[in-house]
Amino acid sequence: MKSADASGSALGAFADNLRAAPRRIREGAFRGGAPHTDRTRSTFVFGNVFLHLHSVRVHRWSLRWWTTAGLGIASVAAFLITLVTGVLLMFYYKPYPDVAYASIKDIHFVVPTGRFMRNIHRWATNVMVVTVILHMARVFYTAAYRSPREFNWLIGLALLVTTLGLSFTGYLLPWDQLAYWAITIGANIAQSPREVTDALGVTDMFDPGGLQRLLLLGSDTVGPEALIRFYLLHVMILPLGLTMLLAVHFWRVRKDGGLARPSDADERLGPPAQTYPVFTEAPAKTYSLAAVVRGRTEAVNRGPENTLPSMPHLFYAELAVTMLTVAVCLALALVSDAPLREVANPLVPENPAKAPWYFLGLQELVSFSAFMGGIGIPAIVILGLALIPYLDREEVQTGDWWGGPGGWPLVRRSIAVGLGSVLALEAFAIRFGWLREWFPAIPQLVVTFVNPATILTLAYGAYSVWLVRRHASARAGALGLFTCFLCGFLVLTVIGTHFRGPNWVFYWSPADWPRH
């Protein structure tokens, strides 16, 4: 009897536990309950693995639309879109020459939603490249790279390079003419250090160019080996690397004290509409665990009045930007199909063989010298960008658009200089040709180091040195140089995209191309 009773109560407990299981699962999953009070809102953020990269509270300055224009979030959103659509495309994509092409045709014609997914993937890539570049420009122009955020600027640069690498490796995968010849050219750019080693006569002993190309292609031509390498880079190595770098990037944003803002941000924002009673007892004290973090914790002695809980203020902003990015990608995917030309033919080059648009500026430089345009100048630019935060140790106007000596007028003047010099040089080179046309016997080394690309770089450098001396400020020089390079990039890209036709000849319009 007794045992029956015990067993009865045990069964009852079992039934109760079973009934309570859904509630317990819910409670376990969302600890802290609904985010209604400041406290539960904080728990909501730091109790969630996906949200805890955010700080619990965010400064009102950071939430202003034009502080960041949402560019960083937009590029992450674009990355997530490419990630999702990319994984879906992998269901059908087969990385082997010709078979790859047929599988893209399948995706285009018979896979349910396949064409749309591929279009989204392609457009999200473009959106990502654009937003990443704009994001970098935003960080630069608001001088947000300054201490203590120098290292995150470097991470950002690595992210830019990885993004371009992802896009470049994805370009080969359709295995059509466009892809094949763009990659052939890209691989030979990787080999272009030979231009210098050949001229010095040391290629037999020291051949970094050949090694780079071999590593990239795994063979001496673009074939199955190259395709599987590009595929591996595109779907595994680079996305993993990007994700790692992203994690560090986000983490550093928080650990470096959130977004950069002017020292007088609080005054400029004015008093907040509401105050937060939870902290009124001890406004002079820190409200978080920031004490264990080294360096400045800007909330100390400052009071939390100008901060808002991340949940929901920041998350609405982030979600809104994400959905805006999604909408833009979908709209572009609906109106324009991703290109797919005839299957790759190693015997007949595409004419003109053009890389994706964001590399056409480089391709324009490459048309002067493969080494300087493809490796030398990009390396100089990346190195210059990396050094900026370590050369500019000033503190004036951090967090302000166009902050620094000279300000917007200097940027405006630099735009004029940047556009003017690149247009003048291009016009000259297109109209009159260059050294090789005048002195056919000229040594290659001279052409490699004296060409429109290097002269343009030198001109920009000289202009920026002049700015440094005139304003006695590295920031002024950096502002000028960055602006000039941005203008150069823009003009060269437009020329490469729109004004270059078969045989890389200048045409006013693609309508003037000879018909074949």
Place this chain on the structure above:
Amino acid sequence: MLGLSSLWMTAGSMLFALVGALRLPRAAVLDSPSKRVRVSLPETLAAGTAFVPPGRSMAVFRDEDGVFAISTVCTHLGCIIKPTAEGFECPCHGSRFAADGSVTRGPAPQPLRWLKVSASGEQWIVDEAAVVPAGTKVNA
């Protein structure tokens, strides 16, 4: 209110996108070749002897009543069975079938499928996708 409606709209659109994305793995066309096989039977094929068209999993027979084809895909788990003197034998889990395809031993839940045969000139067309009742034999 505005916040909630925007959140629900976001959830709705993402759910719709998920439904669309889930459609993708369901292939619209299969890359398997046509199920209809053209078979030329050898003149000397004896009654009770199986003729297996190269590359196909079926056994075609001819006796005095006509021509018939039996699928050699085991109804248990899809292994290809071997025609023997008495009938068929599955190498995977030991199922045995009689000459008419009925199960005599082992785990196979159903008799072997008889396939639809039709005459085409001097050849025969066997449709792997069409099943006919056991015992259906076709004459020219």
Place this chain on the structure above:
Amino acid sequence: MQKNKLLLLASSFTTLLLLVIAAGQEHFGKEWRDIQGQGRGEEGPIPVQLRQIVNPALGTSDRCVSCHVAMAPGEESVAGSPVLHRHTPAAHDPADYGCTVCHGGQGLATEKTDAHGDVDFWPQPMLPPGMSQAGCGTCHAYVGIPGAGVLAASRGAFERHSCLACHRVDGRGGVQRRASTLRRRGTPQPASPGLDGPELSRVGTTGYDARWYEDHLAKRAGEAADQNATPWSTVFHPIGEADRAALHTYLATRVGAPNLIEAKATFLSTGCLGCHTVGGVGGEEGPDLTRVGDKDPGQVDFAHVPGSRSLAAWNLEHFRSPGAVAPGSQMPVLGLTEDQIRKLTFYVLSLRRRDLPGSYLPKDRLRVARFGDREFTTDGATIFGAFCSGCHGLDGLGRRSPGLPAFPSIANPDFLSRVSDDFVAATVRLGRPGRRMPGWSRIAGGLRPDEITAVVSYLRTRSGIAAPSDPRPKRWVQGDARAGERLFASTCSGCHGATGQGGEGPALNNRVLLDAATDTYLADTIGKGRRGTAMAGFLTSSPARRTLAAAEIESIVAFLRTWQENVK
């Protein structure tokens, strides 16, 4: 925060809207859905779904049957709009072979413009309507096809002997019916008893009983005995040996692609092989045509071609005026009729290839590739038409094209009546080094000895002029070469050049010419001239030029002989 919420609402609403539009595009408004919606099978409407024909051996996945549903395996009974209809009876069932193997086009595509290949960046568009049989050339190399003239003659024999009364060929004939004597197993019972002779449209590939003539004769004898007027005795009559050979030629061309055979016969009588190589056979002057029908239209220069940017349009225009379409082309204007131009274009489009697995290699292709069988018949008329007529004309009277040296007339009666067969054969064999005439036994794609003999005898039989009987030895002239040199300079060099290099007249300092020519031939040609050309007989007096005595002519011949030693 209000702004952000509004932005979120607006952008997520836009997203949903765009997704709905995309879903709509995916599920409605696709061509093949509309077309299949009209389809009716045996059990009512057909399921609307993508269909395809997969042939792993040929490497095809053709979705053409998503619109042309009745061509899909097992869906023969589907009817509805004309697009859905079944294929007209063909040698190869599309349900087994797929569509693009023969027709070209983009099999993976599911929209009309893409599938038919009328888009940029698709290298193999569909063959134009009316030239579909050009697709047969992808796999087949039909052997033993005669030139147009021979083909017409052999067809004439077939029709003259009333073969069409009982036999059906290319959709014609076979109407005479009586008792069934030849029914093959598996064919349905004829509606009315008839004497249905076997269908002969594909007899060139399937082959036929070599003893057919004896059988026919025996049947005629047998039936004539028991009845008064049987088809055997009224329709069939004994056939002469020449006509039987013609019938054999005709039947060999019945391979199921009559339009392509007509086109090929035209190709074989317009002299194209004199300059162009097809499958390793032909001259080396012009581009190799073996895969010219495969060309990617994207790689073709359409700058001088009006109308559509298709390979067919390019070729049609090119045959009308080669130099205008391909600037710098050495190809002469051939003066073809529009019908010939259409046929040549048709044939050129059939010059395509595809990698085939061994089991799909047709016998004819194997015979050409492995055993060196000729794609043309090796009678003199066909070989002359295929190799010689491009330059010498189908009538053999030569050709003059602006900017090119004249091609000599080889049907000239004065020439044929003086020249020996050996001379002609040697010229064909060795050519004229330095001139456009190639040595046909020297070049890789040249002619075989028996084929050269056939051409020479064709020249004789066509003109009816026999080779001269020359009792004298090949070399008999004993003239004074020094005197001959002076005479040559004053009399001959005006046309033949100071060193005999040729000018208005043909070159004479040619090793092959001098080796092959007998003294009689040279002396006769100088003395009696050649009618129809600027070469007049120097023995006959003329006010326009000086007259030569026989001895003087011999001196000139002796002088010409001195070149033989010096000139290579």
